[in-house]
Amino acid sequence: MFTGKGRQLTIYVGETDQHHHKALYMAIVEVLRREGIAGATATRGIAGFGASSRIHTSAILRLSMDLPIVITVVDRAERIEQILPALVEMAPKALMTLQDVEIVRPGIGFRHGLPDVTVERVMRREVVTVRPDDPLTRVVELLLDKDFTAVPVVDADGRVVGMVSDTDLLTRGGMEVGLSLKRAADAEFVRELHRSLENPERRVNEVMTREVVTVRPGASLADAAHLMVTRRLKRLPVVDASGKLVGILGRLDVLNTIAAVHIPEWQPGTTVAGEHATVADVMSREVPTVRETTSVAELFEMLVSSTHKRVVVVDSERRVVGIIADSDLVSRVDPESRPGLIRMLVARVPLGRASEQARQQLARLHGQTAADLMTRNVVTVRAEMPVASALALSAEKRTKRMPVVDADGKLVGIVGRTEMMRALLAGAARGGM
Structure with a gap:
């Protein structure tokens, strides 16, 4: 049995409440799943009223489409605290309550060290994609704005035809600096580095990786994770039988699933099922x-x-x-020191072999x-x-x-x-x- 201290978050919303043209309760549940929260349940009430004093009841036809929805969320206190600001932003008028709970649940099945679930239960269904004829600058803009470093390339029918990553941009696209350092740099320097990619003739299909490793929705999470490790991949497109993209599985999605089934805090001397190496x-x-x-x-x-x-x-x-x-x-x-510093870090050039200009820029940090x-x-x-x-x-x-x-x-x-x-x-x- 898994046992441990946890926290329960309860969110009260209306069935007709919306968030970006989607039912608010479904949007909240999807965010919770995407962030790897241990568990959440949305329950429809049969009657109730809130701060507005308007009665919501299934017995009144006029209000039957605006019944109360209660979303119950359970996880470690730290994880609830991390996700709470995003939920408040999504549902600023919703009533939310918190209480400490004791978590008791049966052991979860494992397959090759990971929770025994399918890719379909873990993958993200809303996938950012590009087309083969998109300019490389679109890829850069997308990757700079997101927390991932690769996007699937799909054709007009939604079939995966490639994958384009920051590595592709570095090796074949002419980009001088990896995205992790670009995010740390100031906007002006980022624009300077993009100039080599702003040729309108340069397209995604010129630099993308065409041999794409994909996985099916029904595959086990353990098999997908094994693919990631052996092929050194951070993201796997999920495709149906016809090759159409239906989702994406990232390494962080796998890790969030591991985190969701390890609610108790680890303490020296304790052992949890599914764990071997230290x-x-x-x-x-x-x-x-x-x-x-x-x-x-x-x-x-x-x-x-x-x-x-x-x-x-x-x-x-x-x-x-x-x-x-x-x-x-x-x-x-300081921004004036960044250009030379970034180029030296990318090239892994020791200070003794750096250019005079680069050494001068580093000297500013004296x-x-x-x-x-x-x-x-x-x-x-x-x-x-x-x-x-x-x-x-x-x-x-x-x-x-x-x-x-x-x-x-x-x-x-x-x-x-x-x-x-x-x-x-x-x-x-x-x-x-």
Whole structure:
């Protein structure tokens, strides 16, 4: 049995309430599912009234289409708090209540280490797509505005004919900088980098990947996740028997599903069904570290030489006090220093081999240290934590790579989603789950 402390959110709306031309209660339920919330149920009432004092009842024909709807949502308190602002924005006039609950439910079936559900239950049905003859600038605009880095390419009949990603734009499209750094840069520099893509003759079909890996709606989530890991993919188009696009499955969707079935907080010494490998089994023990007083020049040298694209800031006892990613460095320096800094980060050029102009731009940061640039509220994981629980935390906190600490809080490694997912699937396969 799964047990644990949780929180119940109850939302009261009317059946005819709308959100973007869709029934409000359905829009809310879809958002909750997309965000990986553990569970939600919409129930139609038979009678009731709210602040307006208007009676809603199924016995009155005139009001039969405006019955009260109650949406009950259950998850960990932290996850409810994360999703609440979006729900308030969607339904500003709705009554919402919160209460602490004790969660008790039977164990959930697992297949190869993941919840035993089909892709259809997890995938997103509203998919952003492009056409083969769309200009590359449309792709860039879409990717900059979204939290993903690849979009399906469909023909006039909705069949998937390709996939275009930021990697395609870098390798074949002439774009100079990856999207993660573009988002950190100022708008003017982004426009400057787009100029190479603004040729109206350049189209999606010139750079897209034509051999697309797809999955069917009825496939198991575990099989789809295995495809993602073995083919190094972050998004899988979901197609029907005719090849028409019906949804998209992202790595974050998989992680949200893992998080939804791991409601209890992991504690040292506990074991949850479906978990085998621990973080210690898959983490990298070679972690680039700096102190708070480290200069920007030293930080830069560490970042360009690190495969993790981040450095961990530690104190004298190796306790984690901050973390700095290459995008953090870009976003937190003055705009005049960004162009040269970004180009050096992309090319992974050590400071000693950088151009004179680039070194001058970096010199403008003289006096700044790691303490000025680091993110202080660092999400860490314990070395003995099961990878499934660590993946759930990664999804909840929207963190791709996490420092690993021991029982004393001292840094012992760093771990990412890809290696944890691979270990989860491999460990479950060995265990015959």
